[in-house]
Amino acid sequence: SQTIHQWPATLVQPVGSPLSLECTVEGTSNPNLYWYRQAAGRGLQLLFYSVGIGQISSEVPQNLSASRPQDRQFILSSKKLLLSDSGFYLCAWSVTGTRGETQYFGPGTRLLVL
Amino acid sequence: LAKTTQPISMDSYEGQEVNITCSHNNIATNDYITWYQQFPSQGPRFIIQGYKTKVTNEVASLFIPADRKSSTLSLPRVSLSDTAVYYCLVGDGSGGYQKVTFGTGTKLQVIP
Numbered sequence: 001s002q003t004i005h006q007w008p009a010t011l012v013q014p015v016g017s018p019l020s021l022e023c024t025v026e027g028t029s030n031p032n033l034y035w036y037r038q039a040a041g042r043g044l045q046l047l048f049y050s051v052g053i054g055q056i057s058s059e060v061p062q063n064l065s066a067s068r069p070q071d072r073q074f075i076l077s078s079k080k081l082l083l084s085d086s087g088f089y090l091c092a093w094s095v096t097g098t099r100g101e102t103q104y105f106g107p108g109t110r111l112l113v114l
Numbered sequence: 115l116a117k118t119t120q121p122i123s124m125d126s127y128e129g130q131e132v133n134i135t136c137s138h139n140n141i142a143t144n145d146y147i148t149w150y151q152q153f154p155s156q157g158p159r160f161i162i163q164g165y166k167t168k169v170t171n172e173v174a175s176l177f178i179p180a181d182r183k184s185s186t187l188s189l190p191r192v193s194l195s196d197t198a199v200y201y202c203l204v205g206d207g208s209g210g211y212q213k214v215t216f217g218t219g220t221k222l223q224v225i226p
Contacts, residue, residue, distance in 0.1 A: 036216070044201075045216075046216075102148060107156065
């Protein structure tokens with residue numbers, strides 16, 4: 001069966017510090033991968049999506065970046081965090097061509113920038 | 115991408131049936147309708163998906179009228195553990211990916 005992992009679960013970082021969040025998927029090949037951010041009490045905002053290794057599309061201009069160095073690994077990064085980067089970060093995967101292409105989400109990383 | 119509109123919040127007593135309606139007036143021919151459930155501090159979880167008419171699984175039912183411009187998620191006999199945010203999304207999944215927009219969803223509060 002497929003599983004998705006995210007780490008760390010929680011993170012407290014000072015403003016201006018770098019960020020690296022990792023997401024890995026097991027049990028499937030060539031998944032579509034997504035990074036979302038959710039502010040407190042708000043809906044999910046799509047940040048990046050990837051259809052393959054090295055293929056990244058950005059949905060929202062910001063100081064975040066994403067990379068996909070391996071088929072089932074998706075990394076969210078920042079060189080300098082802002083206060084506004086605080087939130088709940090979710091990674092998700094889906095499989096192309098499946099009916100309706102359901103997305104499956106990881107447990108999330110809660111980031112607090114102080 | 116078809117935009118969806120759903121109520122911001124709903125309250126229900128335990129044991130009642132809850133119906134959450136979602137409007138998607140510009141749904142495309144190839145679009146499916148998918149509902150997710152999200153508990154606090156967790157990622158959304160797939161509940162049910164349909165294309166037309168009625169779909170039922172062990173958790174919920176999904177009713178889709180013939181024009182497909184709306185859909186209704188039905189939760190039978192809700193319990194306190196059904197308190198969550200429910201999202202309605204439409205998309206076709208064709209091509210390489212499905213770019214979806216999760217709105218604010220419907221916050222369901224089940225009352226004892």
